[in-house]
Amino acid sequence: MTIANKLGLHARPATLFVEAAKKYESDIAVRRVDHRESVDGKSILEMMMLAATQGTDLEVTATGADSETAIEALVELVKSKFEEE
Numbered sequence: 001m002t003i004a005n006k007l008g009l010h011a012r013p014a015t016l017f018v019e020a021a022k023k024y025e026s027d028i029a030v031r032r033v034d035h036r037e038s039v040d041g042k043s044i045l046e047m048m049m050l051a052a053t054q055g056t057d058l059e060v061t062a063t064g065a066d067s068e069t070a071i072e073a074l075v076e077l078v079k080s081k082f083e084e085e
Contacts, residue, residue, distance in 0.1 A: 001074075002057050005081035009052035013082035018044045020077050026064025028074070033057040041074070 003009055009017070021028040021041040027040030032050055034057070039046035041048075041060065052058060063071045 001060065001078045002045045003052045003054055003078065004028055005084045006054055007084070008054050008056065009047065009050060011048065013084065014044055014047040016082050017074065017077060018042055018047055021070065023073075024062070024064070024066045024070035026062040026067040026070045028070060029061045029063075031061075033059055 005013065007013075007017070017030075018020065018041065029038040030047065031038035032052060038059075038061070039050060041047065050056075060071060060074055062068075064070075078082045
């Protein structure tokens, strides 16, 4: 998925992402496609460390019983530009 909102993944959208991820039992990992390491999608500090500006491509993976539902919800959140626009 691509971060499309103008201000990127700053504190507010990162918080929304983490709150959404925490609704699921699955482990959520997020990785910038231009980096090798992924971060915990349920950690606000780790999500902020991505420094994902507008146009940054992210890969989100989930492992667990509700992984498909979790991915769908997180993709929709990012597509909505975190409801900023």
